Amino acid sequence: MKTMNQERTKSEELATIKEDLSGAKKYIDDLTNFLPVSFLVVNPLHIILEANPFFVNISGYEEMDVVGFDxxxxxxxxxxxxxFKKKILSGRSDKNEIELTFTKKNGxxxxxxxxxxxxxxxxxxxxxxFLTITDIxxxxxxxxxxxxxVSQKTKELESKNREIAESRLALMNILEETDEAWKNAEEEKEKTISIIANFTDGLLVFDKNDCLNMGNPKAEKFLRTNINNLIGTHLKDLNGSSLVKSIVEVLLKNEAFKKDKKSVAKVKAAHREEVKTGDGQTLEVSAVPIIAGKTSIGTLVSLHDITREKMIEAMKSEFVSIAAHQLRTPLSGIKWTLKMLIDGDLGKISKDQKExxxxxxxxxxxxxSLVNDLLNVTRIEEGRYIHKxxxxxxxxxxxxxxxxxxxEAERKGIKLNLETTKKRNLNVAADIEKITLVAQNLLENALKYTPKGGKITFFVKHKVKANKIEVSVKDSGVGVPKDQQARLFTKFFRAANVMRMETEGSGLGLFICKNIIESHGGEIWFDSEENKGSTFYFTLPIVTEKEFEEFKKKL
Known part of the structure; x- marks a missing residue:
């Protein structure tokens, strides 16, 4: 029993040592990357293990040019x-210095x-x-x-004592200026560290293995936990407050945390998602891969407080809702009055009057239609867009x-085709009215922006591996300018080339479509090239009766 306890104690000590070494390595990595001094890490055999960026800068060697060499x-x-090497290994002094001649890569x-x-x-x-090399x-x-x-002044010492004193004074002034410059550099360094520490957004950095590497005080405040206790922990194993768990759930679905780090390197934009805290606060969680070459070496996560923006957005939505409701009643009255006039229910009218x-x-x-779209947008933003x-x-x-x-396609001189999968049993859990609205919106847009003689193809495909239905609408229309594509699914956005063609339109259709598809557990996206055409896609999961019942419970 005593031997087992001793082994357990040794095991715990080894684990502690391992953690200490890991922490020391992280500290050294950070220090070497940011220290403005040429810096090498050397083993007892005098073989170079690491070189910092400043060494690379002054020597012309890349890090891998020197690693492994004496x-x-x-x-x-x-x-x-x-x-000098023998003196170092003797260990008699912690710090050893010498002047030598260094040979750069270019000779x-x-x-x-x-x-x-x-x-x-x-x-x-x-x-x-640690070996530091300073160009002197x-x-x-x-x-x-x-x-x-000094030599010149020494020869003239007897006759020029005053000049020697003045030279000494000038030298002292130079040294004072050097000391002042050093102090200024230190102040700038402290200022930079202070800016990072007081950054208004919370910052979390994960390494390439998805383990937490560092976090700033703002992140610690948001998460209500001690960041130091989480350093080195894998994303999946992070725990603490309920907010930490919510953020972990969001990040695990994020493209930046994919297992395949080579595919992660293709992720260009930060993925953003909102997380609510228990005290009414709303954080926008965004993650973007840190890329070196073509591979991800880590992930930067930002926690941005958008509570105030959400409050303003809610106020705006409330105003839009009230205004839309106030407009809806008189517009309906006008509609039926006009209908009665056109149908002659209120008396005979002339041809010009009818026109x-x-x-x-x-x-x-x-x-x-615009009022209805505005009301739908308000319901979406307030979470009241009910699905059946x-x-x-x-x-x-x-x-x-x-x-x-x-x-209508024939009237406009456009060829409209439907191509479907051979499999006919393609059941999905869907609000028929809203999915019809999505398909109708995509088809109407294609008809609206495809010129005479163009072609539109409506595809329905069965994605067997993903067990999903993929619906797409391909047209040969005007397309979407590349610099405007990122905004296409946002509220009130209409591409510049479309606005030149047709001034009417609310810019709300695709925003509503995106919400409908995502609320059904699907995805919506597009490919487009200006003046060549666009293809809009959306997917819906194929469901069994049991899965359908579970889907209804989530709504």
């Missing part, structure tokens, strides 16, 4: 260096001030050292100039819809 490879004075040489800071274990045994070319020239001046009334009726219908799901075959929605638009 430090002797880069200095001219081999004999002096051998003695150029410069005088260098070399300092070795010995690394020892608890028993005092040397297990390596300017310092040498300066010293040689000073020596020249004017019909144009007014169409304009009134557009206003009613049913088990439905997607083809029962798509086929009659496409058929109903063939006459």
């Amino acid at each position: 430090i002797e490879e880069f200095f001219l004075e081999k004999k002096e260096l051998k003695l 150029e040489q410069f005088p260098a001030f070399v300092s070795a800071f010995v690394r020892k274990d608890k028993k005092g045994k040397v297990f390596g050292y 070319t300017d310092s040498k020239k300066f010293n040689e100039r000073i020596e020249e001046i 004017i009334l019909e144009k007014t009726y169409v304009s009134n219908e557009r206003m009613i 799901p049913e088990m439905v075959n997607i083809l029962d929605i798509v086929e009659p819809l496409v058929e109903s638009y063939k006459a």
Whole structure:
């Protein structure tokens, strides 16, 4: 039993040592990356293990050019260096210094001030050292100039004591200026650290293995937990407050945390998602991969407080809702009055009067449609856009819809086709009215922006591996300018080329479509090239009866 306890104690000590080494390595990594000094990490065999960016900058070598080589490879004075290496390993002094000549990658040489800071274990045994290399070319020239001046003044000592005193005074002034410059540099460094520490957004940095590497005080405040207790923890294992768990759930679904780090490197934009705290606060959680070359080496997570923005948005939505409701009643009254006038229910009207009334009726219908869109947007933002799901075959929605638009397509001189999968049993859990609205919106947009002689194809495909239905509408229309594509699913946005063609439109259709599809557990996206056409896609999961019942419970 005693032996087992001893082994357990040793095991715990080893684990503690491992954690200490891990923390020390992270500290050294951060220090070497940001320290404005040429810096090497060397093992007891004098083999270079790491080189910081500043060394790469002054030497011309890349880090992998020097890693694995003896430090002797880069200095001219081999004999002096051998003695210096022995002195380092003797461990008699923690800091050893020497002046040597360093050879750069291009063959150029410069005088260098070399300092070795010995690394020892608890028993005092040397297990390596840090080597700093400082280019003292300017310092040498300066010293040689000073020596020249001193030599000259020494020869004239008897007759020019005053001049020597003045030279000394000038030298002191130079030293004071140097000291002042150093103090200013330190102040700038402290200022930078202070800015990061007081950054208004919370920042979390994860390494390439998705383990938490660091976090700033603002992140600690948001999460209501001690960040230091979470350093080194894998994303999946992070715990603490309920907010931490909510953020972890969001990040696990994020593209930046994919297992395949090469595919993560293709993620260009930060993925954003909102998370509510228990005290009414709302945080926008965004994550973006940190890319080196073509591979992700980590992930930066930002926690941005958008509570105030959400309050303003809610106030705006409330105003829009009130205004829309106030408009809806009189517009409905106008609609039926115009309808009665057009139908002659209120008396006979002339042909010209009927034409004017019909144009007014169409304009009134557009206003009613806009009001309805505004009310739908408000319901979406307030979480009141209710869905009534049913088990439905997607083809029962798509086929009659496409058929109903063939006459209009023919009238405009556009070829409209429907291509469907051979499999007919494609049941999805869907609110028929709203999914029809999505398909109708995409088809109407294609008809609206495809010129005469163009072609529109409506596809329904079965994605077997994903067990999803993919619906797409491909057109040969005007397309979307590349610099405006990122905003296409936002509220009130209409592409510039479309606005030149047609001034009417609310810019709300695709925003509503996106909400409908995502609330059904699907995805919506598009491919487009200006003046060549667009393809809009959306997916819906295929469901069984059991899955359908579970889906209804989530709504």
